Amino acid sequence: MKLEMKDSPGQLVSVIQPISDVGGNILSVIHERDPEAGRDLLDVQIMCEIPEGSLDTLLSEYRIQGVNVLRVGEERFLVRRSVILIGHLIHTDISDTIDKIDSTGYAEVHELSMVMPAINEPSSAKITIKSDCLKDINRAFTILRDVAKDKGFLMIEPLEGN
Amino acid sequence: MRIAIIGFGSVGRGVAEVIAAKNTDLTVTAVADSRSGIIDGSGLDIAAVLRNKKETGMCGTPGITVSDIISSDAYDVLVEVSPTNAETGEPALGYIREALAGGKHVVTSNKGPIALKFEELHALAAENHVTLRYEATVCGAIPLMHTIEHGIAGNEISRLYGVFNGTCNYILTRMAEEGLTYKQALLEARELGYAEADPTYDVRGIDAAIKLVILANAVWGLKKSLADVDIIGIDGVTSAAIALAEREDQTIRLIGEIDPANEILRVSPTILPKSHPLVVRDTLNAVTIETDLAGEITLIGKGAGSSETASAIIADLLFIRDCYGRRD
Numbered sequence: 001m002k003l004e005m006k007d008s009p010g011q012l013v014s015v016i017q018p019i020s021d022v023g024g025n026i027l028s029v030i031h032e033r034d035p036e037a038g039r040d041l042l043d044v045q046i047m048c049e050i051p052e053g054s055l056d057t058l059l060s061e062y063r064i065q066g067v068n069v070l071r072v073g074e075e076r077f078l079v080r081r082s083v084i085l086i087g088h089l090i091h092t093d094i095s096d097t098i099d100k101i102d103s104t105g106y107a108e109v110h111e112l113s114m115v116m117p118a119i120n121e122p123s124s125a126k127i128t129i130k131s132d133c134l135k136d137i138n139r140a141f142t143i144l145r146d147v148a149k150d151k152g153f154l155m156i157e158p159l160e161g162n
Numbered sequence: 163m164r165i166a167i168i169g170f171g172s173v174g175r176g177v178a179e180v181i182a183a184k185n186t187d188l189t190v191t192a193v194a195d196s197r198s199g200i201i202d203g204s205g206l207d208i209a210a211v212l213r214n215k216k217e218t219g220m221c222g223t224p225g226i227t228v229s230d231i232i233s234s235d236a237y238d239v240l241v242e243v244s245p246t247n248a249e250t251g252e253p254a255l256g257y258i259r260e261a262l263a264g265g266k267h268v269v270t271s272n273k274g275p276i277a278l279k280f281e282e283l284h285a286l287a288a289e290n291h292v293t294l295r296y297e298a299t300v301c302g303a304i305p306l307m308h309t310i311e312h313g314i315a316g317n318e319i320s321r322l323y324g325v326f327n328g329t330c331n332y333i334l335t336r337m338a339e340e341g342l343t344y345k346q347a348l349l350e351a352r353e354l355g356y357a358e359a360d361p362t363y364d365v366r367g368i369d370a371a372i373k374l375v376i377l378a379n380a381v382w383g384l385k386k387s388l389a390d391v392d393i394i395g396i397d398g399v400t401s402a403a404i405a406l407a408e409r410e411d412q413t414i415r416l417i418g419e420i421d422p423a424n425e426i427l428r429v430s431p432t433i434l435p436k437s438h439p440l441v442v443r444d445t446l447n448a449v450t451i452e453t454d455l456a457g458e459i460t461l462i463g464k465g466a467g468s469s470e471t472a473s474a475i476i477a478d479l480l481f482i483r484d485c486y487g488r489r490d
Contacts, residue, residue, distance in 0.1 A: 082433070084403045115400075115406065122398075124400045124402035126409075158432065
């Protein structure tokens, strides 16, 4: 998004803070200062990831702070959903399990946390899958369900809807 | 209105106690347990019957059978609360059929017959101009059927989901809150009397699935049986899995779900945010009903227990009393 703000100390923070307040992550900031323009306003371009549905909150926060939003770029939803797998995850080739999702081209394994209690005991893992839309997440879940069935995992999914 | 109670375990006794204690216009005229029976068309002395049961293990005389009671004309409503059999529904199924065919109303807490033969029994009741009520078969004290049939009458119900088994909910609550293993939590549930000696029905999700079958047939007329439900129990859930969910303020509960439009009929451990209304503690049950007019409605309450089950049965009896009036 492209923003316009007053050229005074501390202003950049006031633009960045609301992004972290909504739980977002800043990917890049381009801060342009054009002395020729002779204005006391400067333009900032920010590329960021923010949680689904939080764009309105962010924009209204900017309005309150007097930051002028010149343009909001393409809103690319980065949807994340986690499932928990229980079973012999390592011995059934964990990298193959991950590849099944990563090779789709529309979804990827974003995070994996695993707990291995004891040898021969089933391990538990939380796998977070990232994609552009919920439909693709659901496609990835379907693949994962088949993998779980093949490899004898218990797959625990989040409650859908709402 | 005259009541015959078949089955005099904790539920049957609970119903008799409530009728004796409250001014409900209900009179118990017959009681049977597995070994004996007693009939008095003018009304039984419930305190004496309860005392007899406690002292001798029998509620009445060994010569008087359930059939004697059912074929008698000493009652208007049969309360069928004998032990359930999920495979055949017997002997309760036979009792219910006979009573309905004889023009008597039936109120039951018995899941077997309702899950197996809902359509047949419903048709039999209609044919004989009587009513069959079964509030106590699903979620104990929660007035789920009353809410659906009357409270939100006129709504289209698109989806129903929730916590249908208190034993599993207790085990998962303890695993989450105390970090117990599944085995430890199950042992604790047994010691407290929340789990049976053979906990298979509960922990493998079968009990919850039977309740889904009843709801699928009663609410949508889907003609489902237990074999149609995708069932995963909680016996494979590890405390590590719950701990992983907890890291993001989520937890795991055994959720039963009916979503006819998406052909979903399943029971499975499910991840929910801890702030979700269905994340109830200990042995509670909770159900969310998604409707077109009323939006979402969530009911929470005790799913089992003597007075809780009696509550559902008494409500059914009073409903029949109000709709059909006194017949004596």
